[in-house]
Amino acid sequence: MSPRASLTQTRRWVVKVGSSLLTAKGRGLDREAIADWAAQIAALVARGHQVVMVSSGAVAEGRARLGLSKRPELLHELQAVAAVGQMGLVQAWEAAFQAHGLRTAQVLLTHDDVSHRARYLNARATLRTLVEWRVVPVVNENDTVATDEIRLGDNDTLGALVSNLIEAETLVILTDQDGLYTADPRQSADARLLSEADLSDPALTAMAGEGRGDLGRGGMRTKLLAAQWAARSGAATVIAHGRTERVLERIAAGESVGSLLRPVRGPMAARKRWIAGQLQVRGRLFVDEGAARVLREQGRSLLPVGVLSVEGGFERGDLVQCLDLQGQEVARGLVNYAAADAAQIVGTPSSALFERLGFLGEPEMIHRDNLVVVD
Numbered sequence: 001m002s003p004r005a006s007l008t009q010t011r012r013w014v015v016k017v018g019s020s021l022l023t024a025k026g027r028g029l030d031r032e033a034i035a036d037w038a039a040q041i042a043a044l045v046a047r048g049h050q051v052v053m054v055s056s057g058a059v060a061e062g063r064a065r066l067g068l069s070k071r072p073e074l075l076h077e078l079q080a081v082a083a084v085g086q087m088g089l090v091q092a093w094e095a096a097f098q099a100h101g102l103r104t105a106q107v108l109l110t111h112d113d114v115s116h117r118a119r120y121l122n123a124r125a126t127l128r129t130l131v132e133w134r135v136v137p138v139v140n141e142n143d144t145v146a147t148d149e150i151r152l153g154d155n156d157t158l159g160a161l162v163s164n165l166i167e168a169e170t171l172v173i174l175t176d177q178d179g180l181y182t183a184d185p186r187q188s189a190d191a192r193l194l195s196e197a198d199l200s201d202p203a204l205t206a207m208a209g210e211g212r213g214d215l216g217r218g219g220m221r222t223k224l225l226a227a228q229w230a231a232r233s234g235a236a237t238v239i240a241h242g243r244t245e246r247v248l249e250r251i252a253a254g255e256s257v258g259s260l261l262r263p264v265r266g267p268m269a270a271r272k273r274w275i276a277g278q279l280q281v282r283g284r285l286f287v288d289e290g291a292a293r294v295l296r297e298q299g300r301s302l303l304p305v306g307v308l309s310v311e312g313g314f315e316r317g318d319l320v321q322c323l324d325l326q327g328q329e330v331a332r333g334l335v336n337y338a339a340a341d342a343a344q345i346v347g348t349p350s351s352a353l354f355e356r357l358g359f360l361g362e363p364e365m366i367h368r369d370n371l372v373v374v375d
């Protein structure tokens with residue numbers, strides 16, 4: 001079956017709509033467009049799809065409601081603007097879905113919520129329950145509380161995270177371009193639209209620029225990273241223009257609309273996905289050549305004997321990176337020892353750990369169940 005045709009078989013979808021589309025040029029929400037997407041999603045739900053919306057637009061709508069001609073620079077003002085706009089956003093989606101007899105639910109997340117395992121599992125269970133009930137969750141970042149430390153920063157990444165949470169098979173990112181071009185079409189007149197690509201293709205990164213519209217945050221770069229992130233749970237991503245007629249229904253019918261970014265590898269185990277999705281790296285372990293090889297090629301645990309040095313003030317259970325002699329990241333994972341203990345046992349065979357530490361810890365620096373190899 002062709003990759004486009006296989007989209008016709010998918011059931012769980014995440015649909016992300018960017019600020020650039022949702023707001024009629026900064027003049028508030030485009031309710032007509034919202035009604036149109038809601039009608040398409042209602043048609044999908046009627047055919048048995050489960051759909052989660054990830055909707056941007058809180059800041060843009062807040063600006064319109066408060067009559068601010070430009071985006072505030074102070075964080076607390078921006079957060080206040082988002083709080084005002086979020087009201088309008090959920091009202092608009094609720095009204096649009098109600099017209100089709102569908103219920104909606106507001107879900108506001110930050111990265112901090114999903115970096116704690118228990119809260120991650122809660123968010124996952126809640127979203128899954130909602131879609132089982134045929135409710136359409138409308139997700140946004142919780143901008144009012146999110147600081148740089150705990151925020152995802154853009155809703156493309158949030159779309160990917162939600163795809164992982166519900167194990168969506170399709171992530172659709174609707175934006176103000178027809179898809180991923182060979183270069184930013186705002187900059188290059190001869191940029192060509194890619195109809196399909198493998199996510200492992202290294203050329204994609206050079207194509208996807210950080211350039212974006214006045215209202216958007218990430219440009220194409222974050223959309224590509226989001227597609228790679230969503231692929232960890234096996235999702236294919238379609239990036240398409242939100243104003244294309246019946247865009248969602250046509251994607252669901254296997255038509256060649258937008259850019260289809262295919263996952264190449266099979267899905268990662270759920271726990272490893274959660275580890276790979278962590279943003280706060282607390283330290284670094286430099287590993288020797290032999291350790292780098294067994295991590296990369298055999299997915300083995302990292303033993304203290306293969307570690308050359310440690311950096312950072314991490315605690316037991318924190319996320320650390322493992323780097324090879326060239327400084328390339330090999331893997332990342334949850335470390336079994338706090339930095340001071342880890343420094344004591346670098347280069348030590350597992351049989352001599354007790355002697356070194358004066359207590360009996362785990363034989364591994366990072367157990368393979370808590371380790372994710374980086375491509």
Ligand SMILES: Nc1ncnc2c1ncn2[C@@H]1O[C@H](COP(=O)(O)OP(=O)(O)O)[C@@H](O)[C@H]1O
Pocket residue numbers: 017018019020021174175176177179180181182183184185186207208209210211212213214215216217218219220221
């Ligand atoms: N290779 C590319 N193909 C398409 N668009 C690109 C590319 N590189 C950068 N862009 C820019 O990304 C923008 C979309 O991102 P953004 O403004 O963040 O939208 P959204 O609000 O939908 O997230 C486009 O308008 C375009 O200028």
Ligand SMILES: N[C@@H](CCC(=O)OP(=O)(O)O)C(=O)O
Pocket residue numbers: 017018019020055056057058059060082140141143153154155156215216217218219
């Ligand atoms: N959470 C923000 C959106 C941030 C964002 O990523 O916007 P976009 O790049 O347009 O998807 C808001 O609702 O305004």
